[in-house]
Every structure is written in C-alpha cells, then in structure tokens.
Amino acid sequence: MDLAEQPVLFMDRHPEMERTPVPTEPYVSADFFEKEREKIFRRTWINVARETDVPEPNDYLVREVQIARTSVLIVRGKDNVVRAFHNMCSHRGNPVAWDERGKCRGAFTCQFHGWVYNTQGELVYVADADRFFGVDPQQNGLTPIHCDVWQGFIFVNFAERPSETLAGYMAPITAGVAGYPFADYSKTYCYKADEAVNWKTLVEAQLEGWHLPTLHAKTLAKSATNIGKRFTHSALDCLGPHGFVSTFPPDVFNPSPVTAISGRYGVGTFDAFAVDREGDKEGSDGFKLNGAFDLYHVFPNLYIGLLNGTYFTYNIWPVAVDRTIWEITGYFPTAQNAGQLFAQQVGSIAFRDTLREDGFTHERICSVMSSGAKKQLHLQDEEMAIRNFMNAVNAYVAARPS
Amino acid sequence: MTQYSGRSFPSRFAALEPYKDFARETELDRAETINARPFSEIVVFYDAMLPLLPEALDYLNTFDVKALPREEANLLRLCLAMVEASMAVELFEDTDPKYLMPIRRFFPEHDRWAGDAAKAGARAAA
Numbered sequence: 001m002d003l004a005e006q007p008v009l010f011m012d013r014h015p016e017m018e019r020t021p022v023p024t025e026p027y028v029s030a031d032f033f034e035k036e037r038e039k040i041f042r043r044t045w046i047n048v049a050r051e052t053d054v055p056e057p058n059d060y061l062v063r064e065v066q067i068a069r070t071s072v073l074i075v076r077g078k079d080n081v082v083r084a085f086h087n088m089c090s091h092r093g094n095p096v097a098w099d100e101r102g103k104c105r106g107a108f109t110c111q112f113h114g115w116v117y118n119t120q121g122e123l124v125y126v127a128d129a130d131r132f133f134g135v136d137p138q139q140n141g142l143t144p145i146h147c148d149v150w151q152g153f154i155f156v157n158f159a160e161r162p163s164e165t166l167a168g169y170m171a172p173i174t175a176g177v178a179g180y181p182f183a184d185y186s187k188t189y190c191y192k193a194d195e196a197v198n199w200k201t202l203v204e205a206q207l208e209g210w211h212l213p214t215l216h217a218k219t220l221a222k223s224a225t226n227i228g229k230r231f232t233h234s235a236l237d238c239l240g241p242h243g244f245v246s247t248f249p250p251d252v253f254n255p256s257p258v259t260a261i262s263g264r265y266g267v268g269t270f271d272a273f274a275v276d277r278e279g280d281k282e283g284s285d286g287f288k289l290n291g292a293f294d295l296y297h298v299f300p301n302l303y304i305g306l307l308n309g310t311y312f313t314y315n316i317w318p319v320a321v322d323r324t325i326w327e328i329t330g331y332f333p334t335a336q337n338a339g340q341l342f343a344q345q346v347g348s349i350a351f352r353d354t355l356r357e358d359g360f361t362h363e364r365i366c367s368v369m370s371s372g373a374k375k376q377l378h379l380q381d382e383e384m385a386i387r388n389f390m391n392a393v394n395a396y397v398a399a400r401p402s
Numbered sequence: 403m404t405q406y407s408g409r410s411f412p413s414r415f416a417a418l419e420p421y422k423d424f425a426r427e428t429e430l431d432r433a434e435t436i437n438a439r440p441f442s443e444i445v446v447f448y449d450a451m452l453p454l455l456p457e458a459l460d461y462l463n464t465f466d467v468k469a470l471p472r473e474e475a476n477l478l479r480l481c482l483a484m485v486e487a488s489m490a491v492e493l494f495e496d497t498d499p500k501y502l503m504p505i506r507r508f509f510p511e512h513d514r515w516a517g518d519a520a521k522a523g524a525r526a527a528a
Binding site for chain 2: 190192
C-alpha cells in the first residue's frame with residue numbers, strides 16, 4: 001500500500017499539526033533544560049499534593065521541588081484555606097519546616113534562632129528583635145507561592161503573576177474528569193523512581209498506548225489491549241497543552257490464577273483496566289470511562305489515570321537534563337480487611353512491574369540520546385499526543401518573558 | 403501472657419512453615435527476597451501456596467486487619483509474598499527479569515508510611 005494513501009485517523013482533526021520528524025536536541029541540551037525551567041516550570045500550574053494530604057487546619061506538608069530550586073511548604077490554616085510558601089526563614093534562610101509532613105501548633109518556629117511564622121506565613125515573632133537594625137515583620141513573612149485547588153488536587157504556580165487561573169488552565173480537562181469519585185479513594189501506595197532520563201522522554205512514553213502490546217507483552221498488554229489486533233487508541237485528544245489517551249479493553253480477559261483469586265476479594269489494577277465500562281463498576285458511581293482507562297496528561301508534568309475502582313497519578317520531576325524523579329501514587333478505597341488489602345497489592349505490584357519495564361526503557365533511551373547518532377525522531381498518527389506535548393513545550397520555551 | 407509457639411503461622415497453615423522466610427514485613431524486602439531466589443525454588447513456594455491462598459484470605463478476613471496477632475500477621479505477609487511470586491511464575495517466568503528497573507531503584511515509599519504514622523502518633527501523644 002502506498003504510504004501516502006494510508007488512512008490517517010487522529011491527525012486529520014488537526015490539519016495545523018506538522019507531520020515532520022522532530023529533533024533530538026531538546027532531550028540532551030542543558031541550555032534547553034534551563035529554558036524549560038524558567039519558561040515552563042516557573043510559569044505553569046504544578047501539582048504538589050492532594051487536599052487529603054493536609055486534611056485539617058494546622059496540617060502541613062513539605063515538597064522539595066528541585067526544578068524550581070525551592071522547598072515548598074503547604075499548610076492548611078485555621079481558616080481551612082490551603083496556602084503555599086517558600087520554606088525559607090527570612091532571617092538567614094533556614095527552612096522553617098524540617099519534616100516532610102506534620103501538624104504544627106498554629107505556627108512554625110525556625111529551629112535555627114527561633115523566629116516564628118503563623119500558618120498564614122506572617123512573621124509573628126522575631127527573636128532578639130531589639131538587637132536587629134530594623135526588621136519590619138510585615139515585610140518579612142514567608143514568601144508566598146500562588147496556590148489553588150482543582151478536583152482536590154493542590155497546585156502551585158511559581159510565576160509572580162500567573163498568566164491564567166488554575167480553573168482556566170485546567171478548563172480543557174475539567175468536563176472529562178468532573179464526576180469521578182476521587183473522594184472514595186485514599187492514598188494507598190507510592191513508588192519513587194530516580195531515573196537517568198530527560199523528563200520529556202518519560203512524559204512521552206506514557207502519552208501513547210502503542211507500546212503496550214510490545215514493551216508490556218508480559219504484563220499490562222493482556223489487560224489493556226487486544227492481543228493479535230492491530231493497536232489503535234480508543235481515544236486520543238489534544239486538550240490545549242494537555243493530552244488524553246485511552247485504549248480498548250481486551251475482548252477477552254483471562255486473569256492469571258492469583259489475579260482470579262484476588263478478584264473475589266477486591267479490585268486490583270489489571271482487572272480494573274480489563275473491566276469493560278458497561279461491566280461491574282465497584283466504586284465508580286456510574287462514571288463512564290472512554291476505554292480501559294482514562295489517562296489525562298496535565299501539562300507539563302502530571303498524569304491522572306482513572307479506572308473503575310482505583311486511580312493513579314504520576315508526578316514527573318525534572319532534576320537535570322538527564323535525570324528525572326518519577327512518583328507513581330495509587331489510590332484505592334481504604335481496605336477493610338486482609339482480602340481487600342491482598343487484592344490491592346495484586347493490583348499495585350502488577351502495575352509497579354509494568355512501569356519498571358518503562359523505567360528500564362527510559363534509561364536505555366537516554367544512554368544513547370546524546371550520541372549524536374540521530375538528529376531526529378519520527379512520530380506516527382497514534383503518537384499525536386506526543387507531538388502536541390512537544391508543540392506545547394516549544395511554545396512555552398519560545399514565548400517572550402511576561 | 404501469650405505463649406510463643408515457635409510456629410510462624412496459625413496451626414492450620416503449618417504446611418507453609420518451610421516458606422516462613424518469605425514473610426517479610428516490607429514490600430521492598432519481599433520483592434528482593436523473591437528476586438534473589440532461583441526460579442525453581444519460587445515455583446515450589448507458588449505451587450504450595452496457591453491451593454491454600456483462598457483459605458488463608460478467608461481466615462484472615464475474620465480478624466481486624468489493623469490488629470493482627472503475630473501468626474496471622476505473618477500469614478498475611480506470606481500472602482503478600484505470594485503476589486511477588488505470582489509475578490515471577492505467571493508473568494515473567496523469572497525471579498529477576500532482565501528488562502526491569504531494579505526494585506530498590508523503584509522505591510516503595512509506602513513501606514515507610516506505617517512507621518512514620520506511628521512516630522507522628524507518638525509525638526502527638528507526648
């Protein structure tokens with residue numbers, strides 16, 4: 001068949017999108033990485049937590065955000081509002097919260113010299129104030145970071161003045177996600193992979209399901225694709241800079257013996273992928289998926305994966321041009337008994353090992369990307385969401401400083 | 403005062419005593435233990451455990467999962483080790499698959515959560 005005559009499915013909806021090969025330079029250039037740091041990670045809304053991580057007034061959480069070169073202190077005030085600050089004392093720079101999470105007593109006392117800040121970031125006590133030479137507490141509170149909440153996800157924006165509100169930024173995704181019962185699930189597992197890879201390679205590896213039958217032949221393929229049928233996405237959308245991916249569940253799902261047993265006790269993950277949207281919807285309250293799962297990429301570095309009975313997120317943290325930390329967090333209903341706990345472990349471990357296959361691939365790609373052997377890469381129609389992501393990266397990097 | 407029986411598991415699961423070494427407390431430990439064993443050894447464990455798995459889960463379901471006595475806690479850990487064994491036997495046919503990131507570099511943060519919660523509880527109570 002003449003290549004020019006092959007039916008093109010998804011990209012026909014986007015005639016403006018180019019079909020040319022893409023350069024390898026952005027994956028290996030330290031200069032480009034620094035531009036991404038300034039033009040993307042200090043300009044967009046970045047997810048750092050869930051509201052359920054700081055459920056009550058005085059609860060706090062600290063996130064090291066290396067791409068922004070800062071430590072972010074997230075705290076719920078007594079007015080129930082969640083705020084974010086740079087975790088840095090105005091005196092001589094010591095982070096005022098040393099623990100990853102905790103409950104403060106309405107204030108943070110710097111453990112260096114005892115300055116005190118309340119949960120609204122106000123400097124309420126300057127130790128040895130009379131020996132300073134004019135420290136105005138009002139000018140020396142914790143430096144705030146723009147912070148807002150969407151569907152229970154806490155986002156921050158490091159820009160001095162964000163170019164759009166969080167609601168506006170997320171608008172292309174909100175309709176698709178609204179109604180998903182996030183509140184039914186609580187944080188159950190979290191894997192943290194410190195990989196030698198450029199963050200974009202990692203993001204892109206998840207922005208298409210075409211690799212499922214090949215890379216994940218031994219793991220997820222049987223639950224999320226139809227073995228023997230040519231792969232095509234059930235949905236592939238560009239939602240502004242964000243993306244959406246879904247795959248057809250298998251026509252026939254034969255769970256392995258242990259998965260079959262676990263299915264009698266609770267919902268895991270492979271079985272959640274494999275369940276048709278018309279099938280048993282434990283915990284999903286009638287929310288309709290577009291396929292085996294609904295996977296949203298929120299530009300730049302967040303994924304939200306919705307399934308029947310569980311959901312997961314990826315936070316993809318760039319550290320250097322060739323180093324990225326991948327956090328994978330899974331949410332299940334709180335296990336009420338050993339059987340449910342077992343089923344959830346079947347789910348999390350099967351998922352874990354699938355993603356370990358991805359991690360292996362990421363690092364192998366990175367090991368040769370700087371060789372100069374290839375100046376360009378090729379993308380097919382089913383990889384449209386990757387091209388959309390690259391376009392968004394380039395658009396932000398090329399944008400004039402605001 | 404509870405007598406220490408010398409058994410790892412409840413008496414009706416005495417047949418699983420040879421596999422007590424797999425009943426580790428953390429996911430990392432269970433995964434690395436399975437990774438380090440020859441495949442044939444894990445097949446033996448898998449084959450012994452599979453027919454007892456539903457009975458073990460039904461039995462454990464009669465307890466409060468947050469307050470399991472010692473033998474029952476060990477039995478649950480053995481069931482969780484069976485999950486690791488099932489990956490090796492059912493999916494990879496290998497206890498240390500070649501093309502995966504090592505588990506230690508794909509770190510299960512949740513192993514720390516119970517310990518952190520216990521410490522936070524102790525601090526709050528102090």
